[in-house]
Amino acid sequence: MKHVAIALLGCGTVGKGIVDLLEKNADLIEEQLDTKITIKRILIRNLAKYERMDLPKSIALTTEFSDIINDDDIEIVVEVMGSADFAKECIEACFKKGKSVVSANKDVIADYGIPLLKMSQEHNVDFQFEASVAGGIPIIRPMYSSLNSNRIDRIIGILNGTTNYILSNMTERGLSYEDVLQEAQDKGYAEADPTNDVSGYDAARKIAILATLGFHSAVTFRDVAVEGIERITQEDISHAEEMGYAVKLLAIATQSDDGISLSVHPAFIPKQHPLANVSGAYNAIYVRGNGVGDVMFYGQGAGAFPTASAVLSDVMNVILHTNLTITGKRGYVWHQVPLVDPSHIEAPYYLRIIVDNAPGVLSSIAGIFAENGISIRSLIQKDETKEVAEIVLLIDSSADGLVRDALQRMTGLSCVRRIANAIRVIEI
């Protein structure tokens, strides 16, 4: 049996999960590769912190990256740190030393994925990152090795577990956004500063990675139009339910003759759609190809073992490639593709507007929509008091820019107290 030594950069939840899962499944993994895998070194920040951790004695802990990069025994480096810039430096250093890299770090891949892939090929090493999107769900490799016979025109993902947990619990238990967020923080599902999740940035990084691979493009996190779930209230959820929709934070990438469009935003999605039934902290990715039609991949998008499952399958792939002496040989094709201006993207919208309960209000509102060429599909006046009314509208598919403009003008009407929400309806 052959032998491969690997190193880990980082030993948080995911790093420990990799150590544990490799120990648990060693015989099964090694038999498939005819290769024994040893974790030789782990880079950590603080030695004291890891003394309590139940790590095998055979693993050398170090706070110096140089201990790893200069160890010629180590053929594969697994990067499971958080940051983008230090991680990128480490990955580049590994490539230069002829070490293949497996990364679970979406920040690095979303920002530097294509340049790093190019560099890995120049150095004849592998760069794999299945765990960077949707944890354990196989999506990166299926995208480039199973759906590669398709022209992919749409990828829709529920890619952030925290926000899906919040929205699912608001829906199922009738709680407010604030209450569920607090609960999620108490349970450790959401971070003390939840911005990265609830504002959609985490999902944006993941959809940039998927669009890069699926569309053979080179887009980054900065190309995604991002909107979070902070403004979703129990009223929006209830109205959605009544109208036959679920509210989800969707990451959407589409490709047409006009170019690529990338966005993350809350959306109404028909209840019977498979994505509407993805609840709790689960993730799902719905892909449409011109051959395969619609396919969906579903599973746990985070967690120590699910993420370790993806990382170890990457490590296994690298070892397979090493044994066949074909690392760095996978061709990635990409093109410069124009981005569609987000204000041109069309969708039906759900709108909730708080107005004075007075004659002429509906007429003023309807007038503005008419001037912007927007058709009203349905309009219901709700929760009326003597002074205030809530108007819930569904408008036909309209360009985002026109909708934003109409809403902006409405806020100028004296009878309109506020635009409570404007949420796209995804009709698939």
Next chain:
Amino acid sequence: MKHVAIALLGCGTVGKGIVDLLEKNADLIEEQLDTKITIKRILIRNLAKYERMDLPKSIALTTEFSDIINDDDIEIVVEVMGSADFAKECIEACFKKGKSVVSANKDVIADYGIPLLKMSQEHNVDFQFEASVAGGIPIIRPMYSSLNSNRIDRIIGILNGTTNYILSNMTERGLSYEDVLQEAQDKGYAEADPTNDVSGYDAARKIAILATLGFHSAVTFRDVAVEGIERITQEDISHAEEMGYAVKLLAIATQSDDGISLSVHPAFIPKQHPLANVSGAYNAIYVRGNGVGDVMFYGQGAGAFPTASAVLSDVMNVILHTNLTITGKRGYVWHQVPLVDPSHIEAPYYLRIIVDNAPGVLSSIAGIFAENGISIRSLIQKDETKEVAEIVLLIDSSADGLVRDALQRMTGLSCVRRIANAIRVIEI
């Protein structure tokens, strides 16, 4: 750009789909491989039949397999015929001639998958068969190249579109089994002789293939305990709905310390489970691994383009391997694993029993369950007339053999008119 000539064995729906999808996506496919793909020859049965078909003039049609096997230009043979034995002979002949094979033929793979894989490796050629299970859904390759870091203990599939279409329509439209089957036949969704689908044999072949790969075993179609949907009535569907379940034909493979168990049977599955929401002709495969947890793959399980998508991704993989000179190099590991006696498999059951409406009947039935150590979870007497009553029971998880024995003994009671149905409840 390099060049590869391929041949097709068979040109039915799938074969034509491959020709069309390859034409449609040629630039995208060839750019990824830096290789031009030409379909040089197609083996057909009847030349006259194909003259009306809109096939490119550049493809040579032949009724002689020897024209293909003796053409040294042809590196890859795509086998999309129906039969098992002739297909097997052709595949073996290809291997001997150093040609890699891509097959969409579940009959061949379910019966001879492992021997053919071994033979392909002996001849240093590839043997790929993504399309043999669940059409376009990527499942075969993800199973061995993404979930390979896991010990997989359960695979549950909705693997037959015809039966899922029938059950979905019985549920959604309240129709009888016979009426939906007739409709499906009229629309061409079900064959004139639907036995292979409705009796569960088609699903059995597919679960045998998945269990072989997922469990690193060598099971075949003949190891699967099969039960079809022919006895499912509208009453069963309605009772299931009332109790919070959907009725699905499930193909189930489990692996435990006792061995492997393989079965296809109708089942009650909780409505909120992702598999319960797979409707119409869609397929889904739900896999549980000891790292990844639960993952699901969903999509179209049949049809010209979805199947062609899987076949062409296999062809692309073979070309990639050819270009890297590593065909036949993927190691498949398998073990002899004992099969669990199906009569020992435990599950809760839904039972529907038609009895005389007379005193003492419930007591006699309850007595037989008690004697077999079976606990009754709930019992409802339904649809009572003066003379006949329908009893609907849910029993706690019990060994299949004990349940069958109890039901057999009940049919001996004079007050029991018939056992209308016995359906397992899958609680996941």
